[in-house]
Amino acid sequence: MIELQGLTKTFDDKTAVDHVTLAIPAGQICGYLGPNGAGKTTTVKMLTGMLTPTAGTASVAGFDVQNDELEVKKRIGYVPESGALYESLTPFEYLQFVGRLYNMDDDIIGERIEEFCSFFGLKENVDKRMSEFSKGMKQKVVISAALLHNPDIIFMDEPLNGLDANSALMIKKLIQNLAAEGKTVFYCSHILDVVENLCERVVIINEGTIVADGSVDELKNMTERSSLEGVFSRLTHAEDAGELAAAFSKTITGSKGG
């Protein structure tokens, strides 16, 4: 469903993604982890046709992301980390707009908007401008816009941003059900607990290259750590975090302004 062969992206002299090779079959939830600036979002942007790879190839749903960009885009849903949307529109107007961009029939769009707003508890706010919404409410609209056209492959970059515990739980269950129905989910996040519980496979990227790929248990065995957090720290060379934090907390409490 998703295949990357030596995918590379360089900006000026900096290589953000360096010869990443990966294959994710249909129906799998794949967690894609990495520290800040590791190349997660750049990878997703190349797979969603927002960035052109410098080298290598990638195919999504059987279509090449460079040569059949529009075919790829028709089959994917994407929840961007930025959560950007046109805030002067109402959820109904925005979702109707998105549905039309995917050439959905207006009646179907209407029905789907009603279903999504009902599921996300947005029914009472469907005709209010989103500039008045909380971050969580906006995030629900962003997720709705990603799933409205029933995509085969879903890219999610920190999808739980701003959601309350109940909404987050609903989304996690939804993702699991969608995967059970055969959808492929590419899940980028920093929340390791969620990734550990949700993803059957975890890929860790550091400085643009893949440093680990396997199930959570496989990674634990490989690194001899008992949690995904420990695995992550070990593979991204951040094991001295505790010592650093202890030293810095003394700086904070010892400062005059504190």
Place this chain on the structure above:
Amino acid sequence: MRETGEKQRERIDWRQFRALLRVSITMDFRGHRGLNQQQRKKISPLWWSMIFYALMSMGLSGGLVPVATPFLYTFLILSYSMVMVVFSVILEFSNSIINPDDGDIMGFRPINSRTYFSARLCNLLFYVWMISTALCLFPAVIGLGVKGMPPFFPLVFYPVALLANWTAAAFVVWVYTGLLQIMPYSKFKDFLAHLQIIFSFLVFFSYQLVPRLAGRFIQAGEDITASWLHFAPPAWFAAGVQLLVGRGREIDPALALTAVAVMLLLFFLAFRNISVGYARRIAELQSQGEGRKRDPAAAGRGIRPARTRESLLPALLCTTPAARAGYRMTVTMLKRDRSVKMSVYPLLGMPFAFIALALIEGDLQNPFTEGMFSGEGTYGNIVMFFIFFMAYTLFNVMLYADDWKAAWIFQAAPLSSPGQLFYGLKLAVYLRALCPFLALLFIVYALNFGPIHAGMLVLMFAGLGHLSLSLASLLAGDFPFSKPRVRGDRTRTLTALLIIAPLFGLLMFFFALLKVNPLFWWLYMALMIPAAWGAEKIARKRLDRKFARAACEQGAKGDC
């Protein structure tokens, strides 16, 4: 499969096109809110723009009716409207052609570049149509009052004016998108910023020619035969109007044909630039930005030793941490924020144009010895208007930022006096933008009037700038850098400026009295200093109260 992909990329998807256009137009007509949630905007910036342009065009056409011939009236109104459209499209370019939100919201949707940019172009044409209606509809009707104007003039003038304004907009689009095609990606944004500054400066500068030409033409009456006029695009369209109302001269068919040919050519060029490869160029531009964000070496270069103290003057004048914060932030934004720079520096175009014109024509007049508005030499002294205009506009520019959401910090921070923050902002605008301009004025005036009169005049301007800044902050309703840029917003600022313009008229009276008795300078200063100081105090108190109330209504603070 590849062929299919290429065909899809080239074909306009009309359903997507309609959806994109509908949403763009809906957003054009909607107001927006900045971070200060209490500031509900009931009238959209586009409506404000239309009101502003309608008022300006009514004033201009009303003034021309008694003195102009039909051709002159048509030519001058078209010149005015075309310049205003060019100006407006340049000013709002980042929202007209490149919408910064679109990359994140639509980059991954299945829209080909031709469909997307056709919708953007049509949205721009719609915007120009709205602006043109405001600029030309009233003059079309008022023009019936011109002696010898045929009764069906409005029916001919309005559509021709619309075509002329679309042509003007297409010219800007062609120039900008053409540059986008050939510029290296990494340099494009900076280049665009500087180009926009130069372009705006030139537009402001050339705009000064219109009233000058008006005076000369009115004196010349019917005998407008200057051959150079045939090179002016508004004259081509004015010739078309003359032909259609049955008053064509011998040269008018050729001029009208030129108008049609240039219009078709510019539309073809602008549309071609926009539809081919433009999306990819923007995507690459954005990816370049991604690279910069991720380049630790570049980030490292940006880290400099922290500057903990201001230089002497701001340190003396900013007595509170909030004022120092406002000052430093504004200075930094003036230096580094590309869009703030693009908003600020073009404003200098008009006063520089006036000074240059005065120097070129050698008619810079000393208001103390020669009077303020006598004879032709008013260009140098009319700069006083721009001091007022600049200070007010500069302050308002500082309320906007691309990263406007970051202004949450002003709501979260325990600011006991938000007015102090604005004081720091005003001081930065004053010291960093107005003072250098005043210093330049002093040099120009000193070379012409001698240092004493130059100094006295510049002090008057300095007081005027201070008063203008205080008035601007008195009308402010948002924190610094807390509002998103929306198309038409800058024009709304100009509309508000019109409201306080009568006050400026009173001040002009003082300048005119200087020749009668130089003691009026002392009277002016005696009134200006307490007025500016008082306005500053009132503004600070008002802002403190306003933001405390806003925080209270939002439940941000406990004690209300």
